[in-house]
Amino acid sequence: MNPYKKQDLRKFIDSFSKEEIERENREQQEGNEKVYKDFLTNLKNGKCFICGEKMEDFITSKPCFHWFTYPKGVKKKYFKKYLENPIGFFRIDSYFRWLANTEKPLGNINDLKDETSNSSFLETTYKYKNIEWAFSIGHTDIEGHENSTVGEKPHYHLQMKVNDRIFLKFNDYHIPFSDEDLFTIELYEQASDRVIITNSYGHGMSSFENEENLELFDDAMTITDDFKNASFNRQTMIQAPEGETISGELIQKALEESKRTKKPIGKIMERLMKGAKITTILSPGDGVPKMSKRNGKK
Structure with missing residues (x-):
């Protein structure tokens, strides 16, 4: 279960003044802009802005988001240990969105609510070059599967295709949410009327539904x-x-x-x-x- 369910996050929001919220939002926006520019500069030079290695290089001792771009030498077995630990759902979601939008803004990201299953909390599919990633989060995944030997902790599922062939299957891994993920999810659950979760530089087709x-x-x-x-x-x-x-x-x-x-x-x-x-x-x-x-x- 999400530990933040026991906390009154609406009260937490109310503890901040309007000026503090505006300052935090401004600083967050400025930080996002700086990171995004760093991402673009490094990508243009063929480098990963996170680990500093070349995007085409795969180093087993340096797990990194750019492994999902299928660098030469990467194999499915190397993802097991990597994905047993939290890697940050909202962080990897932004990474996929940024990559997808470098090729075609909006149109490479299908996050349409109209196409999301009723049994799902979230579904998103992204395309980048010859790669497709997809997230699937069921409502029960958010809580974790009670009395189950697999997936008992809150988690999400990821699929990855290369050249239309499945490389990672949805049910290969139950990827645990990070503490930051759980806080963000519960904050939105308790105060969706007060909190807006946006995708800076990573807007997808759901923008079209507004x-x-x-x-x-x-x-x-x-x-x-x-x-x-x-x-x-x-x-x-x-x-x-x-x-x-x-x-x-x-x-x-x-x-x-x-x-x-x-x-x-x-x-x-x-x-x-x-x-x-x-x-x-x-x-x-x-x-x-x-x-x-x-x-x-x-």
Whole structure:
């Protein structure tokens, strides 16, 4: 069981003044920015920002997050001892998110709540180069499996694929949460109305489920012919103002501008035909990785 369940974390939050909270948030944001810049600089130079070794190097005596990028020489057996101890769920989650977003922002991270199983506390799938990682946390995993010889402590499950072949299976390991993880989880459980857990520089497709973001996404979109790797599908229905029709000439003009500027036709028609009723439907594109599911949770 999570030991922080016995503590009143809402009272803990209330013990801080507004000024203290604002200062902590500001310092946290500044710290995140510094670490992220360090991550990008090292990655560009082929180095791991955590251990300082080359990303392509595997050293058995130096367990590190970059082992999950499948460096030459890494084997499944080396993960057993590494994952028997807490490595920090929220830390490795951020690491996967940062890597995924260096290739394709948002679209390489499927953390859609709509695709998360009802029996799960959390499910996320990430893609980076030829690698796919996926987390699965059932509601019973959060508490630990009582009277069980395996997974009795609060834990989570991880799957890793390389070239579409499973390298680490979900049920290979019951990875224990760190103390920091357990505090964060219980803080959110007790005070989700007071606490926001964000993914600095690691936003995924769940951002798309926030209606406040839809207009921002729509304005920033450009069209592509590479449908297989597209992050979003955009469908637009255009209805001319009452008593008017949409001429073929206007549609052709919009098509030509769209081809030239890469802007969606619907956005162009919205400008060219004032008063038209335009309805846009956005949905995840074919380039978003499918959510990997854990069967037979235990």
